[in-house]
Amino acid sequence: MNVNRTIQLMLLILAAGSAVFENSAWAENWPQWRGARLDGISHEKGLPQSWSKTDNVAWRFALPGPAGATPVVWDDHIYLTSAEGNELVLLAISAEGKQLWKHAIAGHNQAIRGDEGNFASPSPSTDGKHVWTMMGTGDLACFTADGKQAWKFNLQDRYGKFDIAFGMTSTPVLDGNRLYLQLLHSGGPLVLALDAATGNEIWKQSRKSDAREECEHSYASPVIYRDNNLELLLTHGCDYIVAHQLTDGAEVWRCGGLNPKGRYNPTLRFVASPLAVPGLVIVPSAKNGPVLALDPASKGDLSDTNEGHFWTREHNTPDVPSPLVVDGLAYLCREDGTLICLDAKTGQEFYVKRAHSDRHRASPVYADGKIYLTARDGTVTVVKAGKQFEILASNSIGESISSSPVISGGRIYLRSFDALYAIGKGQN
Secondary structure: OOHHHHHHHHHHHHHHHHOOOOOOOOOOOEOOOOOOOOOOEOOOOOOOOOOOOOOOEEEEEEOOOOOOOOOEEEOOEEEEEEEEOOEEEEEEEEOOOOEEEEEEEEOOOOOEOOOOEOOOOOOOEEOOOEEEEEOOOOEEEEEEOOOOEEEEEEHHHHHOOOOOOOOOOOOOEEEOOEEEEEEOOOOOOEEEEEEOOOOOEEEEEEOOOOOOHHHHOOOOOOEEEEEOOEEEEEEEEOOEEEEEEOOOOOEEEEEOOOOOHHHOOOOOOOOOOOEEEOOEEEEOOOOOOOEEEEOOOOOEEOOOOOOOEEEEEOOOOOOOOOOEEEOOEEEEEOOOOEEEEEEOOOOOEEEEEEOOOOOOOOOOEEEOOEEEEEOOOOEEEEEEOOOOOOEEEEEEOOOOOOOOOEEEOOEEEEEOOOEEEEEOOOOO
16 A cells, blocks of 8 residues: 555544534434444543443333434434334434324334334434434435424335345435435346435336345445535446435445455345545445455455555454444454454554344444443443453343434433333433
8 A cells, every 4th residue: 555545544533533612511322323424433531331121220211112223313303114014113202211203104014134124224314403204115204393294205215125034124314405315136236316205216226246146135324424525426236336415416436355256155145334534435245255445445346456445354244233443443344243343544453352142233323431341142242442452341221122222412312112111310
């Protein structure tokens, strides 16, 4: 790698991982499933480190059914989706743990792979004034903060039937006055930009790929890259990560090699989403496949070249949890609870350690020097950030969880299949 390029990347990564917002309030909103910057990082301090099903719990709100969607928080409003019998609903809950309102979004739920999830898997998004939600049925809706419907339509009615094995569970990304969606399936892969205020189409792009069979299906979510006047929409699936212009969806660059042609796996479909931080995009794959670190300022097809590649890890991808980068270190949480710590600029490995022996579907979250790893059995392992592996606490609520933790107002919100927990006293 070019030395100047290495130094530049190092400075950008350190800035991204250690930035503190000046003049910001102590309580930070969490408006999308991976937070305000889609990176899984909170800048709040003094968060709880230890809890149980009853200890250090401000309140527990029983939910009408299971789901894997992550809640979102804006001030004193918490929004989350859930199954309720055969219906799929959006709920608004107060910071005191009281239901504010609830609306049925769709009338057809479907369980996915037994206990893995259902059609309430996509997470909502909010800007404090409105909340947007999508269900696996393709029903997409917008409500005001006080629960009035602004608009609603079904994506399958507008863009064709979904042909995807386990439902369209990708979460749309809210960016200013736009919603961006990736609909990657065998029925015709599309990338969309919609007007968030109306639901009207701004642009639509077909997403080309030579993927086949189940590899045409993606359960990952799009992310936004923005730094130094470079703005990109990153879509992930069908064997490729693709960068698009925000203005019209035109392709800027793409990279394959995530499902190598020489040992092609026709059942490999992406679930983990990429991570975009200044100067770097970390790209997971699936099923113990590769992890790539790419230059977001690239152009063209990077698949069969060294151009635009900072490093490649041939194996040990996270299968479902998305990557995390903090203070120049990249963290990969594998589905078996193994945490891998790497140098984000070079890929140098610092450790590979098992945090907790159970399935991990949630993405890691960082705050105040700690990384929170959430397992399906309801155990959250708190690991000290840094090059040395150290478990600070292991906390269990004894309820199944596949959604990622949320940090806001001095609390950690955990959404199990049974309830929403507010961990810690917090600030109301």
